[in-house]
Amino acid sequence: MGSANFSDQLQRAWDLSNSQLCVGLDPDLSRFPAEFSHTPQGIEDFCKAMVDATAQHVCAFKPQIAYFAAQGAEKALENVIAHIRKVAKHAVIVLDAKRGDIGATARQYASEAFERFDADALTINPYMGTDSIEPYFDFPDRGLFLLCRTSNPGGSDLQFLDVAPGEKLYQRVAKLAHERWNPHGQTGLVVGATFPAELAAVRKIVGDMPLLVPGIGAQGGDIEATVKAGRNSKGLGLLINSSRAVLYASQESDYAECAARVAEETKLAIAKYSR
Amino acid sequence: MGSANFSDQLQRAWDLSNSQLCVGLDPDLSRFPAEFSHTPQGIEDFCKAMVDATAQHVCAFKPQIAYFAAQGAEKALENVIAHIRKVAKHAVIVLDAKRGDIGATARQYASEAFERFDADALTINPYMGTDSIEPYFDFPDRGLFLLCRTSNPGGSDLQFLDVAPGEKLYQRVAKLAHERWNPHGQTGLVVGATFPAELAAVRKIVGDMPLLVPGIGAQGGDIEATVKAGRNSKGLGLLINSSRAVLYASQESDYAECAARVAEETKLAIAKYSR
Numbered sequence: 001m002g003s004a005n006f007s008d009q010l011q012r013a014w015d016l017s018n019s020q021l022c023v024g025l026d027p028d029l030s031r032f033p034a035e036f037s038h039t040p041q042g043i044e045d046f047c048k049a050m051v052d053a054t055a056q057h058v059c060a061f062k063p064q065i066a067y068f069a070a071q072g073a074e075k076a077l078e079n080v081i082a083h084i085r086k087v088a089k090h091a092v093i094v095l096d097a098k099r100g101d102i103g104a105t106a107r108q109y110a111s112e113a114f115e116r117f118d119a120d121a122l123t124i125n126p127y128m129g130t131d132s133i134e135p136y137f138d139f140p141d142r143g144l145f146l147l148c149r150t151s152n153p154g155g156s157d158l159q160f161l162d163v164a165p166g167e168k169l170y171q172r173v174a175k176l177a178h179e180r181w182n183p184h185g186q187t188g189l190v191v192g193a194t195f196p197a198e199l200a201a202v203r204k205i206v207g208d209m210p211l212l213v214p215g216i217g218a219q220g221g222d223i224e225a226t227v228k229a230g231r232n233s234k235g236l237g238l239l240i241n242s243s244r245a246v247l248y249a250s251q252e253s254d255y256a257e258c259a260a261r262v263a264e265e266t267k268l269a270i271a272k273y274s275r
Numbered sequence: 276m277g278s279a280n281f282s283d284q285l286q287r288a289w290d291l292s293n294s295q296l297c298v299g300l301d302p303d304l305s306r307f308p309a310e311f312s313h314t315p316q317g318i319e320d321f322c323k324a325m326v327d328a329t330a331q332h333v334c335a336f337k338p339q340i341a342y343f344a345a346q347g348a349e350k351a352l353e354n355v356i357a358h359i360r361k362v363a364k365h366a367v368i369v370l371d372a373k374r375g376d377i378g379a380t381a382r383q384y385a386s387e388a389f390e391r392f393d394a395d396a397l398t399i400n401p402y403m404g405t406d407s408i409e410p411y412f413d414f415p416d417r418g419l420f421l422l423c424r425t426s427n428p429g430g431s432d433l434q435f436l437d438v439a440p441g442e443k444l445y446q447r448v449a450k451l452a453h454e455r456w457n458p459h460g461q462t463g464l465v466v467g468a469t470f471p472a473e474l475a476a477v478r479k480i481v482g483d484m485p486l487l488v489p490g491i492g493a494q495g496g497d498i499e500a501t502v503k504a505g506r507n508s509k510g511l512g513l514l515i516n517s518s519r520a521v522l523y524a525s526q527e528s529d530y531a532e533c534a535a536r537v538a539e540e541t542k543l544a545i546a547k548y549s550r
Contacts, residue, residue, distance in 0.1 A: 026379070026380065028379060064376075064380055064383075066374075066376060066380045066381075066383035066384045066387065067380070067383050069349075069383070069384070069387040069391070070383040070384070070386040070387045070390070070391060071391075072349065072391060074344075074347065074349060098374070098375050098376055098400070099341075099373070100373050100375065100400050100402075100422075101339075101341060101373055102425070102427040102429070103427070104301070104303060105301065105339055105341045105342070106341075108339075108341035108342050108344070108345040109341045109344070109345070111345040112341065112344040112345045115345070116344070116345060116346075116347060125373070125375050125400045125402050126402070126432075126433065127375075127400050127401070127402040127422055127425075127433055127434070128422065128425050128427060128429060128430055129425075129427065129428075129429030129430050129431065129432030129433055129434070130428070130429035130432055131427045131428060131429035132427070132429060133429075134429075147375075147402055147403070150377070150402075150403050150404075152377040152378070152403060152404065152406045152407070153404075153405070153406060154377070154403060154404030154405035154406035154407060154408075154409075155403055155404050156404065157401075157404030157405055157451065158401065158402055158404055158444065158447065158448070159402070159404070161438040161439075161444065161447065162438065162439075163436040163437065163438060163444070164436075164437075169433065169436065169438070169444070172433065172436065173433070176432065
């Protein structure tokens with residue numbers, strides 16, 4: 001990607017695409033249109049078709065590594081990322097892997113994400129604390145999105161616990177990310193769209209830090225509430241992710257047009273409440 | 276593996292091996308003895324050599340997937356696991372991947388661990404809560420080890436926060452694992468050896484649940500304190516992991532004998548304080 005730092009790259013992606021939509025690449029074999037085979041090659045072809053259909057409407061793509069790994073399709077993932085570099089040069093590539101480990105092991109995960117797969121950014125799980133995050137700082141030009149407040153119901157089991165008067169665990173994660181875990185301006189957070197009030201609470205803690213926001217579309221989050229709660233001082237700052245609502249907009253032969261249409265509509269709905 | 280459930284399999288592993296030692300397979304190229312190449316084949320050969328050298332002294336092997344993934348060596352990991360099945364039929368295979376995601380994505384990770392790699396157990400990160408753990412219950416004969424209190428200094432950043440009077444976050448994880456996240460008797464916890472008092476606190480919460488305990492050897496945890504704090508009512512219940520101290524006991528041509536000697540000594544030191 002060659003940019004000096006991740007926040008510049010992200011700003012350029014927002015500017016060039018006029019979009020804060022991130023399309024998640026979750027290739028679920030059981031939902032493929034009939035023409036794609038249930039093989040690593042089929043996974044690659046399906047993802048490339050989705051990239052081609054939606055590239056002009058997105059600031060970012062977010063491949064979810066589990067769908068590739070379950071099928072032994074790591075090479076397909078490499079090829080999909082190379083394809084994004086070719087046809088969507090503006091787009092940021094976030095590898096969604098939610099890695100979490102320490103020291104030498106975290107360095108291996110960083111190498112997997114940033115060297116093997118050449119992703120621009122990686123999602124990370126903060127449960128193991130500082131020394132599970134620091135090793136990624138050795139790649140200061142790449143982005144890190146730490147899980148903060150996730151969009152699933154069970155997210156509350158731990159994240160919503162009070163860890164100090166008036167402070168919940170996800171707010172502590174936001175505070176640590178803002179104050180201690182961002183020496184190179186490369187760090188962002190994952191905050192679900194299903195809880196706009198909490199998105200606003202996180203935005204208040206972290207200034208203009210980028211937020212990766214899953215949970216619209218299939219998971220039911222409301223776009224207006226999400227953007228109003230999450231936008232930063234420039235009316236930007238979000239990567240609002242939609243996966244299934246775009247990828248599986250149609251399982252018939254019109255899958256590409258339908259995906260493009262949903263992506264465009266979502267982009268415009270987001271833009272309505274952005275800068 | 277063919278056993279009816281994970282706790283039976285684990286009990287048989289302890290009985291047949293007379294050991295609560297788990298050897299972690301973290302193939303770090305920079306520490307390989309000279310005869311192993313820095314390729315997926317070299318990784319496979321090194322891990323097989325370590326399995327052969329230590330099999331009679333362990334109840335379990337714990338391959339750390341990051342070291343394989345960084346090198347594109349998934350096939351080597353498959354082959355190493357198949358090798359363990361052949362030469363160490365008694366040993367439990369714990370895939371250390373610390374996966375953490377929800378719903379359909381978690382099911383993909385379960386498929387990666389239990390179908391693609393055929394591991395007996397998987398490490399999981401609980402930060403996303405109940406619906407990030409439930410999908411693994413669809414594999415009721417496999418084991419789950421949830422991160423609870425990790426052995427690294429930064430583990431305290433979140434895990435040691437008070438979430439209720441007299442209750443820290445890691446204790447809440449232990450409580451949830453015991454009360455809600457173990458419908459098939461397949462669940463265990465990861466608790467570091469570096470904090471024996473906290474290991475004892477966890478043991479008090481979870482009854483006889485198996486505990487995977489990293490942090491002895493290279494990380495400095497004390498074996499006597501660890502076993503006394505962590506053993507269950509039967510004087511067992513532990514998979515005490517050592518990785519680097521065994522694997523890199525020597526980088527000279529005597530690497531196999533040295534690994535075997537360290538594994539045997541560690542096994543005996545653990546047994547001294549077990550049943």
